[in-house]
Amino acid sequence: MSDKRLTIKKRLHIIKHRLRGNKMAPAFSALHTFLFTPDETTHSGGHIRSADDLKRTMNMVILALIPVLLFSFFNTGYQHYAAIDAASGAPRVLSLMDNFLTWENFWLGFTLVMPLVIISYAIGLGVEFIFAIIKGHEVEEGYLVTGMLVPLIIPVDTPLWMLAVAVVFGVVIGKEVFGGTGMNILNPALTIRAFLFFAYPTWMSGDKVWVHGAVERTGTPDAISGETILGSLAQNNAYDYSVSDMFFGFIPGSVGETSAFLILLGGLFLIFSKIASWRIMVSAVIGSLVMGLIFNGIVDMGWIGANSSFYSLMNFEFWKHLIVGGLAFGIVYMATDPVTGSQTQKGKWIYGFLIGFLSVMIRVFNPAYPEGVFLAILLMNVFAPTIDHYVVRGNVKRRLNRLKTATIYPRTTDGKAEELKAETV
Amino acid sequence: MPTDIRIKKGLNINLVGVAEATTSKAVASNVYNIHLADFHGLTPKMLLKEGAEVKAGEPIFFNKNYPAMKFVSPVSGELVEIERGARRKILNLKILADKQQTALEHPPLDISKASDADIRAFLLESGCWPFIKQRPYDIIAHPEEVPKSIFISAYATAPLAADINYTLSGREKELQAAIDGLAKLTPGKIHVGIGKGENSPFAQLTGFERHTVSGPHPAGLVGTLINKIDPINKGERIWTLSPQDMVIIGEAFLTGKFNPERIVALAGSCVKKPKYYTTKIGAEISTLLYASGVNQKDFRVINGDVLTGSKSRPDGHLGFYNNCVSVIPEGDDYEFFGWTKPVFDKISSTRSLTFSWMQPNKKYNLDTNTNGEHRAFVVTGLYEEVFPMDIYPLQLLKACMYKDLDEMEQLGLYEVIPEDFSLTEFVCISKQPHQEIIREGLDYLQKEIG
Numbered sequence: 028m029s030d031k032r033l034t035i036k037k038r039l040h041i042i043k044h045r046l047r048g049n050k051m052a053p054a055f056s057a058l059h060t061f062l063f064t065p066d067e068t069t070h071s072g073g074h075i076r077s078a079d080d081l082k083r084t085m086n087m088v089i090l091a092l093i094p095v096l097l098f099s100f101f102n103t104g105y106q107h108y109a110a111i112d113a114a115s116g117a118p119r120v121l122s123l124m125d126n127f128l129t130w131e132n133f134w135l136g137f138t139l140v141m142p143l144v145i146i147s148y149a150i151g152l153g154v155e156f157i158f159a160i161i162k163g164h165e166v167e168e169g170y171l172v173t174g175m176l177v178p179l180i181i182p183v184d185t186p187l188w189m190l191a192v193a194v195v196f197g198v199v200i201g202k203e204v205f206g207g208t209g210m211n212i213l214n215p216a217l218t219i220r221a222f223l224f225f226a227y228p229t230w231m232s233g234d235k236v237w238v239h240g241a242v243e244r245t246g247t248p249d250a251i252s253g254e255t256i257l258g259s260l261a262q263n264n265a266y267d268y269s270v271s272d273m274f275f276g277f278i279p280g281s282v283g284e285t286s287a288f289l290i291l292l293g294g295l296f297l298i299f300s301k302i303a304s305w306r307i308m309v310s311a312v313i314g315s316l317v318m319g320l321i322f323n324g325i326v327d328m329g330w331i332g333a334n335s336s337f338y339s340l341m342n343f344e345f346w347k348h349l350i351v352g353g354l355a356f357g358i359v360y361m362a363t364d365p366v367t368g369s370q371t372q373k374g375k376w377i378y379g380f381l382i383g384f385l386s387v388m389i390r391v392f393n394p395a396y397p398e399g400v401f402l403a404i405l406l407m408n409v410f411a412p413t414i415d416h417y418v419v420r421g422n423v424k425r426r427l428n429r430l431k432t433a434t435i436y437p438r439t440t441d442g443k444a445e446e447l448k449a450e451t452v
Numbered sequence: 453m454p455t456d457i458r459i460k461k462g463l464n465i466n467l468v469g470v471a472e473a474t475t476s477k478a479v480a481s482n483v484y485n486i487h488l489a490d491f492h493g494l495t496p497k498m499l500l501k502e503g504a505e506v507k508a509g510e511p512i513f514f515n516k517n518y519p520a521m522k523f524v525s526p527v528s529g530e531l532v533e534i535e536r537g538a539r540r541k542i543l544n545l546k547i548l549a550d551k552q553q554t555a556l557e558h559p560p561l562d563i564s565k566a567s568d569a570d571i572r573a574f575l576l577e578s579g580c581w582p583f584i585k586q587r588p589y590d591i592i593a594h595p596e597e598v599p600k601s602i603f604i605s606a607y608a609t610a611p612l613a614a615d616i617n618y619t620l621s622g623r624e625k626e627l628q629a630a631i632d633g634l635a636k637l638t639p640g641k642i643h644v645g646i647g648k649g650e651n652s653p654f655a656q657l658t659g660f661e662r663h664t665v666s667g668p669h670p671a672g673l674v675g676t677l678i679n680k681i682d683p684i685n686k687g688e689r690i691w692t693l694s695p696q697d698m699v700i701i702g703e704a705f706l707t708g709k710f711n712p713e714r715i716v717a718l719a720g721s722c723v724k725k726p727k728y729y730t731t732k733i734g735a736e737i738s739t740l741l742y743a744s745g746v747n748q749k750d751f752r753v754i755n756g757d758v759l760t761g762s763k764s765r766p767d768g769h770l771g772f773y774n775n776c777v778s779v780i781p782e783g784d785d786y787e788f789f790g791w792t793k794p795v796f797d798k799i800s801s802t803r804s805l806t807f808s809w810m811q812p813n814k815k816y817n818l819d820t821n822t823n824g825e826h827r828a829f830v831v832t833g834l835y836e837e838v839f840p841m842d843i844y845p846l847q848l849l850k851a852c853m854y855k856d857l858d859e860m861e862q863l864g865l866y867e868v869i870p871e872d873f874s875l876t877e878f879v880c881i882s883k884q885p886h887q888e889i890i891r892e893g894l895d896y897l898q899k900e901i902g
Contacts, residue, residue, distance in 0.1 A: 054754030060791075062826060065786065068822065071876050071888045072873075076883060077881075080791060080825065081881055083792065083801075083805070165827075301802040371847075422844060430685045433688050436597070436639065436689075438594075438597055440571075
């Protein structure tokens with residue numbers, strides 16, 4: 028077996044050298060480096076390097092997303108069949124082994140979610156390859172994570188062509204025009220999400236899109252409902268899910284956002300492996316709790332009546348914001364994007380806090396679409412450089428203050444140094 | 453005021469092949485080389501022609517911009533070749549050593565009576581001046597400038613670095629002479645960082661500020677010491693010296709001779725018997741390698757330590773400032789799914805299926821593979837974990853890349869030299885050449901501002 032691998036290795040090595048300077052070299056290199064870490068050695072500075080590279084880093088995020096993806100298969104199927112049962116007047120009672128982790132649920136979810144994943148990767152990586160070939164740079168790894176995030180943050184019935192259009196938009200406008208991975212200002216996955224939302228609002232919001240099959244049955248007698256908890260609250264309707272349903276994720280919503288439990292595990296994994304910033308996650312949680320508490324306080328003070336259209340959302344217990352909707356998913360997987368987030372340690376606290384704070388605020392005050400995470404993160408993406416600027420300014424100020432007491436001596440030609448009095452620059 | 457400096461941010465890179473604490477005398481080398489690349493930014497002007505006879509300690513060339521600054525031959529012999537590169541730039545000087553060594557002698561200097569000017573003149577004439585480096589810019593100090601203080605780090609934390617406490621034990625007399633002499637060159641102080649609890653040759657010496665330092669690498673880098681004690685401001689000058697170079701300076705004060713002999717560590721996983729050798733500046737590295745033996749074919753010889761040294765060859769020569777030669781395996785091989793499989797045999801600063809965090813004291817056999825490709829900066833927050841200075845490393849690197857002079861100044865480029873970024877370069881996930889970026893930034897800053 029090892030002999031065969033050697034020959035593959037050698038053959039690829041030969042092809043690599045043959046393709047040197049060729050337009051297709053980046054495309055080959057992308058596949059080659061996927062199979063083998065390159066034979067490149069250090070040629071400047073230090074002679075050794077640590078084991079981590081960008082592929083490994085991105086791979087960690089994908090690993091952290093796998094449980095969420097698997098859960099989404101089951102939940103997509105479960106929500107569909109549960110809605111049908113509910114429409115027929117015999118609501119289901121959730122039972123993990125009996126009617127959740129079933130082959131039937133898994134298969135339905137698999138056939139619905141996998142096409143989204145495949146389209147997202149195929150189109151996105153296609154665009155990346157084309158740009159790499161045109162511009163002659165390596166195919167960079169950023170899209171490996173983006174491609175996995177995108178199917179998890181959209182409604183399951185999103186038409187594939189819409190997704191394809193959005194992915195092209197997101198990758199080109201969100202990333203490539205800025206110079207590719209590492210240079211972008213906005214999170215590409217959220218750019219794709221925002222494009223879908225603003226280009227096809229009727230598809231991306233309302234009460235019909237969150238459960239498979241809800242849309243096409245509209246108008247027929249057995250119309251099934253696909254309302255999210257936040258959707259119900261926005262219309263001051265009651266919802267009918269327990270806290271454990273919300274926490275473990277047996278609720279309707281975007282494909283991968285429902286299970287706060289698995290997202291929490293993913294987040295802990297990312298913090299442990301030092302891939303994602305715990306500062307952003309912790310401060311975002313704090314930020315959302317603070318905003319939730321403020322709203323609860325407003326209701327408790329009686330400043331807002333039960334007839335207000337914001338009443339139900341404001342009255343929603345502050346900590347429950349974390350386990351419904353996309354807040355948890357956004358905090359763990361999207362806010363922590365190092366490229367578009369704040370880059371200084373202090374800045375990360377401010378950045379994260381404001382994401383949590385604004386997410387809940389937008390969620391409560393947005394009548395059209397009771398969800399704010401992606402808007403809040405995109406907004407803070409734009410402000411992250413400003414936050415960093417002021418954090419770094421603090422350091423610069425210290426340095427400038429120190430400069431006032433600088434000890435600068437004049438040159439000595441006769442060998443005697445006279446002390447120059449402190450010079451202000 | 454003596455201080456106790458504790459560094460928390462950093463990373464100790466434990467490698468296989470630390471030099472054993474025994475010293476042998478290396479076989480005398482036939483040819484000695486002076487690499488001009490060791491003196492960054494220097495324009496040399498030759499004093500001798502090819503074929504000239506030279507004594508040990510006799511000037512061969514000088515600094516074109518400061519003619520009094522002489523560079524001397526480490527041995528007596530014949531200047532057999534002046535190797536030149538593009539546009540006749542001098543790269544390398546080869547001296548064929550005599551069997552019988554003769555040395556040029558200056559009258560010894562009575563430091564207690566000597567003036568500042570005497571000491572400067574003596575160091576310049578004896579060839580010792582180039583040992584004094586200056587910050588900012590990491591170049592040989594300008595002899596007419598007056599530094600606000602002089603810094604020396606006697607705490608070696610770099611991977612496979614020579615143990616200064618071992619190599620310099622018994623050289624207290626020379627070190628003291630060097631300190632006394634250097635003290636006259638600055639109205640400020642001499643600061644020396646000593647490893648906490650270590651038996652340092654500086655322990656009994658006087659005439660300087662003693663600082664005890666502890667913590668992981670880069671605690672032993674002189675830049676870390678400066679940043680914690682007396683950071684550099686715009687316009688200021690700080691001089692730095694390595695302890696092993698101070699021995700040569702001290703000996704020159706006492707005897708009048710430039711004695712380039714020093715104890716050098718030969719270390720690294722490719723060396724069969726890593727240990728110390730007494731040899732001279734410019735000696736052939738192969739004289740050490742033959743004595744200790746190498747255990748594999750495909751290796752890289754590094755003049756200096758693995759993080760900051762320069763690439764050399766077995767037939768290369770010991771650098772002017774080095775006290776160690778490292779030999780590690782070349783890593784020019786592919787690794788099947790190397791980016792995704794769990795890693796047990798390499799060092800990582802994360803825990804992304806890399807397990808070096810479980811065994812912080814394990815010794816690793818690292819090769820020269822980059823373990824990934826060059827990418828744009830993506831990950832943030834990792835550099836800060838290994839960078840103890842009060843500086844934003846990522847922001848400073850970027851400022852150097854887009855050559856914004858204001859930002860370079862304000863973010864602290866005056867305070868750093870490339871070696872301060874050797875650890876951030878090691879942990880960099882995007883495999884960016886940090887030391888090169890800083891070097892180019894410093895050159896640009898010097899050119900524009902001076």
